[in-house]
Amino acid sequence: MSDYLIISRSLTYAQRTERALVSAGFRAAVIRTPEERLREGCGYSVKLMRARLSDALGVLYSKGLAPKHVFVFDGGRAGEEVRL
C-alpha cells in the first residue's frame, strides 16, 4: 500500500479520475502537480493515498480513464515512474 501521483492530460480529466477512484472506495484528491513533474501534464494530478495501484488502475481502465503517467509519491515528491 503506497501513495501515488496520477498525472492527467487536463484538470477536468484529473477530476473525473478522482471521482472514479473515490466512488470505488479509494482515497484520492486532485492536487497541483509537484514542480518536478509539472512538464508531464496539465499542472494537476490525482494523489492516490495508501492504495494498491493495480486495483486503482483496474477501476480507471474500466471507465476508459487511462492515466498519462503514474509516479510513486513519497514525502510530497514524485519519485520513480511506474511503468504502465
Place this chain on the structure above:
Amino acid sequence: MIYLDSAATTLKKPPEVINAAASAIFKLGSPGRGGHEYAMRAAECAYTCRERAARLFNVENPENVVFTMNATHALNIAISSLVERGDRVLISSWEHNAVLRPLIGKSAELLIAETAPFEGENCLNEYERLLKTHPKCAVLNHASNVTGSILPIYEIAELCSRYGVPLIVDASQSAGAMRVDMAALGAAFIAMPGHKGLYGPQGTGLLLCGVMPKPFLLGGSGSDSASGTMPAYLPDLAEAGTHNMPGIAGLSEGLDFVLRRGIEKIHTHESSLIRRAAEGLRGKGAKVWLSEAPERQTGVLSFVFDDEDPESTASRYNDSGFALRAGLHCAPLAHKSLGTFPRGTVRLSVSAFTTMREVEAFLKV
C-alpha cells in the same frame, strides 16, 4: 410588478442560486489557474456544475460539457465547427437570430422546413424530404421562443442519423423545461442558455459536445501553456479565458434545482399556467396560439388583440404592473411563418416560480 417574460430570462431564481453566485465573487478563484485554495475551490465548483449538467442532459462524459457566455455563443461555436462558407443547412421555419445570423454570416444556403406550429409528428415528412437532399448539417430549435411549439426532435434526430446529417439542437427554450437527452438525440451539439430554464445567472450558457468543436475563441486555458495552439481536448479547447465563476456557481445550483424539482413537474406546472392564460385571453377577444396537446408546447404563449398593436398591448400591461415582451422576439422567420411579421405578437412566458395567482391577476387587466 409581476414578471411574465421567463422565455427571455427567468427572473425569480432559487435562493441557492443567488447565494452561490454572490459568495463566488469573494470565495472562488479561477479553475485551472493555480493550486491554491481559491483556485481549487473554483475547480471543484466548475466540475460539479459539469457533472450536474451531464446528469440532467444524459451526457456520458462531463468533459463534453462546455461553459459558454450564453446560447448564442454556444451556437456560434457549434455552427462554425460544422458549417463552411456556402454550405447547405437545414433549419426549421421557427429559428431565432442566434441560428439565422451565424448561418447568414457563413453565406449558408438555407433549406427551411416550412411547418405549422404544434404539428408534432405530422411535420416529419417535410424534414425527411429535405434531409434526402443531404445538407451539410441541420440546426433546429427544440422549442420556438415565439409560440412555445415543440419540434418532435427525437424523431427528427433519428431521420438525421438515417441520412448521415449531423444535428445541432438549439435547446434555449427547452433546457430545464422539457426532456433534453444528449445520448438519445445523438446530436453533434446541443446549445443552451444558463439563465432561462436552468435558473442560472445571465452570462452563462452550455454547449454539450457529441463531436469535437473547432477552436472558436483563442487564448489561455490554464493547460498546455507552452503551446501556441489551443489544447486538443475538451473542455479546454473551447474555454479560452477566465471563467465566469459567479455565473457557473449559480448555474450549478440552478441545475440542482431542476434535477430536484424534476422536468415533468416543471412542464406540467408551466403548461397549466399558459392554458389558463390562453383561456382567459380568448375570453377577452385575443387571438392566442395554443396547442391542443400540452406536450407540444412549453410555457410560452403568443397572443394579439386585433384592434391593438402588440407593443401597445405590452405597454398597457406594463403600466398595470405586468412584464411581457412584444415584437419579433429576435425571430423574424418565426413571425413570418406565423403570419405576424412585421408587427409580431405579445409573448407571455412563465417559469417554475410563476404562480396561478399571478396569472389570474394578469387576466383581471
